[in-house]
Amino acid sequence: MLRNYLNWDINATDDSTTTRSGTMTNERHDRVDETAKPDRETERTYRRSTESNGTDDPVSAGDSGGPAPSVSRRTVLRGVALTGLGAGLSGVGGTATAQQSTTGDRFRFVSVPDMFNWDIPNPQPGWEDAIDWFLDRIKDEDPSFVLNAGDVMDARWWDDETQVETLCDQFWGGYKDRFDERNLPLYVAPGDHERGDNDWGSHKLSLVPAFEESFVDIFDPPMNGPPNKQGLAYYFVESDVLFVTVDTWEQDGGSWSLSVTGDQLDWFEGVLADHQDVDHVVVQGHVPVVGPVDSEYSSALMLDGGQSSAFWQTMVDYGVDAYLCGEHHAITTKQVDGIWQIVHGALWGNSSDLNYLVGTVQDNRLVLELKEFLVDYSGGTLQTKSAELGNRSGGPSAEIAITDGSKQNGPQTVETIVIDGCDCSDAASQWVDGDATVIDESTHGNDGSLVGDVSAATGHQGTGQGLTFDGGYVDAGSDASLDITEPPLTVECWVKPGDPASGDGFQPYVVKVPDGGGQYSLHRPDQNHDSGGQLEFAMQSPSGEWQWVRTPIPTPWQGTWHHLAAVYDGSTLTMYVDGQSAASTSTSISMNGSSNALEIGRNPYHTDRHVSPGTVVDQVRVYRSALSPNQLGYDNPRTEPTGNDDAVLWYDFETIQAGGLTLDASMATSGSIQPGSTETIDATLTNGTDAAMEDVDLSVDAPYGWSTTATTATSVGTIAAGDSVSASWELSISGDASDGDYDVFVEASVTTPDGPCCVTSTIDVTVAGPGIPDPVDGSTPTDPDGDGDYEDVDGDSQVTDADLDVYADHIDDPELTDQVEAFDYNDNGRIDHGDLIELFEEMEQ
Structure with a gap:
């Protein structure tokens, strides 16, 4: 049998023909010898004796240590x-x-909070194949380290300090071993489950010191935090990027809070002040600060004080780039006050779409990619240690498997956030923005100025050009032609929303309003507005009477193109969504006059109201006439005004004078x-x-x-x-x-x-490989692990001895030699016996 030949060949071949040794094992990963591990007290003594190294930054390989710049x-x-x-x-x-x-890349890192959030030992039958696949994909990302914003286990271990120490060592230690086995340094932020899960009465509070001591002993973080949070809050610098972990759980006597205050806040501000010369600042903490955020299988904890908290304001003051957090087991990203808050992670054993974040630090920017993969569950409910102790009802699924699609295609990027390191002072940035102008195709010449961060994007038809708004807006000016005070009136545009269906503040699409009042405005209010976050077109009369028409947002919303229009004919105000009449009301009011500009993407009076980052707008048009449904841009994609429809503003965004x-x-x-x-x-x-x-x-x-x-x-x-x-x-x-x-x-x-x-x-670059190879020996091969190599040669969805035999039988045939990209396992550019050896070794693993 071919297997016997390969077993001999691997051991017998010299270094010039093989790159691996012949010693193989049937175990995927050798377990750490528990008897060889030092006891926790020995570890503690050794670590603390090596911490005094002449610097307060034990992991500062890339820290320049220079003075802080004069400009914040x-x-x-x-x-x-x-x-x-x-x-x-x-x-x-x-x-x-x-x-x-x-390459322009300095290093990469991965963030994966809330893994697992159940008591999952190492090993866990029914889970190991999925865990191995996932951690192997993490290793493939080539990170310098892994961040975890807390809730590693369920940890409802409340009997006494001995139980806490024993089970922390078993579960947290086993968890860390998984990363150690792959040489993946791990930096964990303590969450609520690192103290036994919320809430905390007097008995649980008495066990918190035992949880925290075990946390520090097992995860071995840098010991450069504030005195009361040593190892629970800490920082390090990697290649001129500052990473700070904060502890969002604080205790004051017999009470607790979700906060970063007092000595920890003072320490945090000091760390930021001492590192003003770094390229980027990333902070991780367990709970989000700014809501609302999506939640799944979560108690949905949030930081006390939210956006007005001193912690958030300190991050704003010192220019933090990103705040990474978890707790909610779902993805929500938002940019607030210049900071990207990225809530991510998922509940293994319950959520079918799991995720993680990959950060790539390039020479001039920080790129954050959120990736998802899918899993299937079976086998009923797993009884965890917390459930066994009577402290938890329910549990995760007993068996978890990566779906065939995810194995084949690998984790898929669902969102990419680019934090530009391309820096300009306020004065210098004016030379970049200049006076870029979007051309008005109507006869009124209402050309618009692009202000702030506005960029080109593909238009709504998949061709042409729209505009992406990332904090900027278009100022269309205040010409008298736009100061419409009497009907008829039509306002329309295409929008690809950046805000989630759950809302993300006021979304001004096309707005013309005076200071302190209204004229005409097409927008989506926030969730706290009496509209409940519906789409709205609003008008206000000179006497102060408001008139509006509202309709629920269509589904799906975020990231999907929708056509919005409002038509007022003097007796009826109608809103159209995607070509259909969605709502109407009877009215005959006049509208306020205003010398304020018409703006796209911002409210010219409430200037803090911008559309959410990533919102794309296309084909904005305003008319002094009431268009019929078949004249609107949804079904009538005209490329220029007809000359008789009273267009006063016609932006297709195809012509921009830079x-x-x-x-x-x-x-x-x-x-x-x-x-x-x-x-x-x-x-x-x-x-x-x-x-x-x-x-x-x-x-x-x-x-x-x-x-x-x-x-x-x-x-x-x-x-x-x-x-x-x-x-x-x-x-x-x-x-x-x-x-x-x-x-x-x-x-x-x-x-x-x-x-x-x-x-x-x-x-934008699209990479597409050669695709699924042609059949070999009558069967279509597959790529079970999604690495681009088709190891399952006989197409039965598994790698076995049969694949070795098929490969050997056809090694000189065009079925393989004409498809080198799919079957060159050792990457030497050809089909040869080295590929057979590589296939055998991978099968053995």
Whole structure:
């Protein structure tokens, strides 16, 4: 049998023909010898004796240690680029060449809170295959470390201190072993379940010190926190990125709170103040601060005081980039006060869609990807230790399995957040924004100014151009043609909402209002409004009478294109959603007059009201007429006004005159590209200002594992007013890149008359491999572990000796040799006996 040959061959082949030794084991992972582990007191003594190393930062490999800059991080504007809005101008070339290859990536990390949130020992029958698959996928992400924002186990172990210490050692220790076995450093934030779960009476409070001591002993965190939170709150710096873990559970005598206050808050502020020179700041804590957030199988704890808490305001003051948290077992992302709060994690054993976050620190930005995979459950309910002790009813499923689709395709990215390190001071950023203008196609010339973070996006038909709003807005001006006070009136637009169905504050789409009153406004109020978060079109008369029409949001909402329109003919006000009349009311009021601008994406009076980040808007139109349903843009996608429909504003966003500094970047290949290919990137930086820009440098940040090589000048000295400069790179796509969509960032840094600044353009890249291979020996092979190699050669959804035999029988046949991408397991570019050995070794594991 072929297996016997391979067993001999692995042991007999010298180093020139194999890359692995011949010693194999049937165990997936060798368990740690418990007898070899030092006792907890020995560990504690050793660790604390090595902590005094002349620095308060025991993990600060990348900390520069320099003085804090005179300008607070909070005074820095980020992401003020107009992505993709350049006019495609030709360049004038530079004088200095810089031909070098770089990935642009410094390191990666993974965040996976609330895993498991049940008492899951190591090993747990019925779970191990799924856990191994997941942790192997985490290892494949190549992280420098893993973050966990708490609730590792259920931990309802309340009898006495001995029980706490024994079960913490068994369950928490076994959990940490899983990561140690894969050389994955683990940094955990204590949650409520790290104290036995909420709520806490006097007996449970008396056990908290035992829980906390075990937590510190087992997870061995940096001991640089405040005196009352040593090992529970801590920080470290990795390659100029500061990571701070806070303890969101605090005790004061016989009471407890979900807070970060007192000595811990003072310490936290001191850490942030001492690290103002880092590139990014990431904070992890167990509970979210700003609601509302989605919850599933959760007690839904939130930080006391929310957005007004001193903890949140401290993060705002010091320019924290991201706050990672869990507790709610569902994903909710929102950017508030410049901080991305990312609630994630899921309840293993109950939730069918599990998730984790991958952070990639590049030279000029922090990219955060949320990934999901699906699981199936069977086998009834597992009795956990907490249930066995009588402290828990119910439990997780006894058996968990990764779905075939997730095994085949791997975890899928469901959201990507890019935190731009492209920094500009307030003064310098004005040269970037310049006076970029969206052209009004009506005869009234109501051209709009793009203000703040607004970028190009694909339009609602999958072609053309819309605008993505990430805190910015469009100012359409206050021309008399827009100051409509008498009917008829029609307002319409296409919207791809960034806010969840549950709401995320006031969403102003097209708004024309005076200070302190109303004129006409198409928007979605927040959940606390008396509309309950429905879609609304509102008008107000000069006497103060309000008139509105409301309708529930359509399903699905977030991330789905919808056409919204309001038509007022002088007797009836009607709202249309996706071409259908959704609600109407009788009215004959006049409207207030206003000298305020019409704005898209912001309320011009309540200037703190912006559409949620990521909202895309297309085809905004305002008419001094009442359009019929078949004249609205849902069924009538006209490309220009007809000349007789009284259009006073017609934005298709196809024509944008870029001002200021603009960067236009593109890739030579259109459509999808294959892993391992090389592509060409071209970029043009245009100086649309009236001043020269100095110290001009262009660069590329590619996805993790990819590389770029400049083929033209990238450092070009000075660009005169009105001039352009171009640069090109070769982009090498990783050979093991998974199918999916990726972002490549092209950046130009300059020195403006008011200081350094930069502008960024994003190229969307779609990677698609060769697809499912043709049949071998009459059967279609599969890729059980989703790594791009089709090890299941005979197509029976498992890797067995039969696959070895089929591979050997056809090793010289076109069925394999013409499909190298699918069957080259040892990545040497050909089909040979080394692939058989690789297949055998993987099967044995």
